Amino acid sequence: MNATGIPLKEPAIASAAGDMEQLERAYIDASTRVPVLMFYTSAIAWLLLGTVLAGVVSFKLHSPDLLGNISFLTWGRLRPVHMNVMVYGWASMAGMGTAVWLMARLCRTTLRFPLLLVAGAGFWNIGVLIGIGAILLGDSTGFQWLEFPRYVAVILFVAYTLMASWAVLMFRHRRGDQIYITQWYLLGAFLWFPWLYAAGQLMLFVVPVQGVLQAAVGWWYANNLLFLWFGAIALGTAYYMIPKVIGRPVYSYHLATIGFWTFALFSSWTGMTRLVDGPFPAWMITASISATILTMIPVATVGLNHHLTMKGYFPLLRYSPTLRFTVFGAMSYTIFSVIGVLISLRSVARYVNFTQASIAYSHLGLYAFFTMVIFGAMYYIVPRLVGREWRYASLIKLHFWASAYGIGLMTLMLLAGGFLQGADMQNPALPFSESIETVLPYLRGRSLAGILLTVANFIFAYHFGLMLLGLGRTSTVPTFLNPVDAEPSGGH
Amino acid sequence: MKGLAPLFLGIFGTFAFSWIGLTVIPNWQIGHLNPESDEEGTDIYPQPQSGMFERGAHVYAANGCVYCHSQQVRADYAANDIERGWGNRRSAPSDYLFERPVFLGKMRMGQDLANIGARAPAQQESPAPAGAASPVASPGASATSPAPATSPSSQPSPATAGGSPTTSPAQSSPAGSSSPNTSPPPGQRTGVASPSPGQMANATSGGNSPVAATAQTPGAPWPIQTEGLPPMYSAAWHHVHLYSPRSINLDSNMPSYRFLYEKRRISGERSADALQLSGSDVPPEGWEVVPSYDAKCLVAYLMALNQSHPLKGLRSTGGASAPGPSPAAASQGASPAPSPAAAKK
Secondary structure, three states: OOOOOOOOOOHHHHHOOOHHHHHHHHHHHHHOHHHHHHHHHHHHHHHHHHHHHHHHHHHHHHOOOOOOOOHHHOHHHHHHHHHHHHHHHHHHHHHHHHHHHHHHHHHOOOOOOHHHHHHHHHHHHHHHHHHHHHHHOOOOOOOOOOOOOHHHHHHHHHHHHHHHHHHHHHHHOOOOOOOOHHHHHHHHHHHHHHHHHHHHHHHHHHOOOOOOHHHHHHHHHHHHHHHHHHHHHHHHHHHHHHHHHHOOOOOOHHHHHHHHHHHHHHHOOOHHHHHOOOOOOHHHHHHHHHHHHHOHHHHHHHHHHHHHHHOOOHHHHHOOHHHHHHHHHHHHHHHHHHHHHHHHOHHHHHHHOOOOHHHHHHHHHHHHHHHHHHHHHHHHHHHHHHOOEOOOHHHHHHHHHHHHHHHHHHHHHHHHHHHHHHHHHOOOOOOHHHHHHHHHHHHHHHHHHHHHHHHHHHHHHHHHHHHHOOOOEOOOOOOOOOOHHHOOOOOO | OOOHHHHHHHHHHHHHHHHHHHHHHHHHHHOOOOOEOOOOOOOOEOOOOOHHHHHHHHHHHHOOHHHOOOOOOOOOOOOOOOOOOOOOOOOOHHHHOOOOOOOOOOOOOOOOOOOOOOOOOOOOOOOOOOOOOOOOOOHHHHHHOOOOOOOOOOOOOOHHHHOOOOOOHHHHOOOOOOOOOOOOOOOOOOOOOOOOHHHHHHHHHOOOOHHHHHOOOOOOOOOOOOOOOOOOOOHHHHHHHHHOHHHHOOOOOOOOOHHHEEEEEOOOOOOOOOOOOOHHHOOOOOEEEEEOHHHHHHHHHHHHOOOOOOOOOOOOOOOOOOOOOOOOHHHHOOOOOOOHHHHHO
């Protein structure tokens, strides 16, 4: 136990491990400083751009004449730019930065070959930049999350190869036999992504498959990117952060094993639920619906495992920013999956398939789940890279509540709007325009929720900027959300 | 977990399972379909598309139309797409053989476009929209307007003469499966060529859909024919709609695509393809608004979207279904009961 009486930071060190281990960790953290900060800084810059674009896109949807008459500001171009900035700029960069740091920590070796990572991050940024330029100029491919034209895919692939070869090298230099749960997920993500991306590019653009199969490949890609790339990174991160912050091992390795393999097996089969009742063989869609229902197994095991790990330590959510964001994200994973099952069932999907509900689903996965977990990880990692603690507890609190309310409100608006829109669309007595009229107020509500998220993201970026400039607090105690000494005892 | 080999094998194995199951096997099953034809080998459907169609598809992708418009008609047991007049049968894999990219779509903030070309007015004698509350009557109404809109220059259209719109899907695209001469009058056989969704719903209710039989005709067909504008879903109408959606439907939330059009001074005579605008969109005296080549391609693409051709094994409304069940896995594939997987056994 440290002086605060609460095992919020490196609890294992204070109680069990010796000074050597602490020193070793400090060395490892220092070695990751440049590459990880490069990833994080780029990611947060993309996040701000993506947030501003999200606002414009959201407002334009109910006020179509806003910024209307310029080709590259038309809604149909800004929307894919927003999605790609968030997916490839923010989420992928932030996820890879976190994965790099976790890999170094878990391989228990200082980061070697940092140039591979720096070059990889540089190329990735260039790729995303050219990609959004291409979309704005009208070179989009029209496939969701694969809008970047082929030449950009090549750049991204080169960048990715650099980073993946770094991961392989690092893994060879690891110390210790044990491969922790987090590493399973990260290895999975690092191996799945290139296969996924290459398969998507090849089957859609290089040797295109015939007709409707393009749509099948496109949705197979998009769903797997969500699950096997972002989902895997976020789950791996949560498996590291939750036990680390509360200073207690994961409740059950056995549950974690079941959770991982069922996750890999079932979530990779869910893509075709987006094509329900479409011009496809029915077995494809049925298989995906079954797989979606079966994802309840990994969701239940992972959720149970986290819950039992946290049991008795929930009061710590009052203090630790990392824990609060991570637990919010982990809980969102459950909600995201349950809603995924709900809207994939044929009887429901017929109503919501072509509505805003699917946008709610993507935002739950990418923001409420992935982004919140990554925020939590950043609150843990960044102080260890810059040697300063977060400056303002109030800003972290504001960030959390604005994000939590923002994404909650957005999801509710889109889900409710989507269901009503779908009900109107399925009612043959109503003209089609009625379904649009119905959903518009909810889209305005979504724009309001977006303002909250904008505030949250800009606060975080400001705070991160202070940390980068070395303006954080100099302290041995991490920044708690609430004063610790006000409470007599923290948890247990 | 001890040992790397099982971990790596598992990571590869699970993903390979998904990759093979959801992309490779479907590709083997429906990835090599051929166009259908009748016994004589004529009347082939679908047919390869024109260059304008391809470029139009690119414009469609570039401007993100796919984020609001789907291009798939669901079966009548699943949804009321057919009843809404979005098609006379469900979409099948064969409909998309030559489309690259395919825009099935995931959102309907706007109408389904799978048959938007088929819904264009075929001939002048097209009946007026049958919907009850249509305030302005027939496409012929626009013939009274002083400067009739004409089709894009791609079509050698005779429209300029009489001022009556004569654009038809088959004319606007070489891909059109049937020419107006060979196809029956709209509303009789397929019901697709009718100018308004309302009418199509009527045609459906006479068919074999139990839902349609009981359902009322939609109170107001949507969107409605606006006075002084080209007939709905004609090429000229699409241009006006793309240029100024709210001049046609005040509540539309479609963005305007003015950047695809050029406002220029009239030199000599007014261009044949100048837009027939109304209200505040009318350019000042001596000016005109003409579509760019991209806009013409986009409209050519839209006009060529037509899945009204019957397919074997798929029931079309209005009694146009092809005879008998077909062994072709392609066209049956989408219907749940005779799953092709089962059929193969």
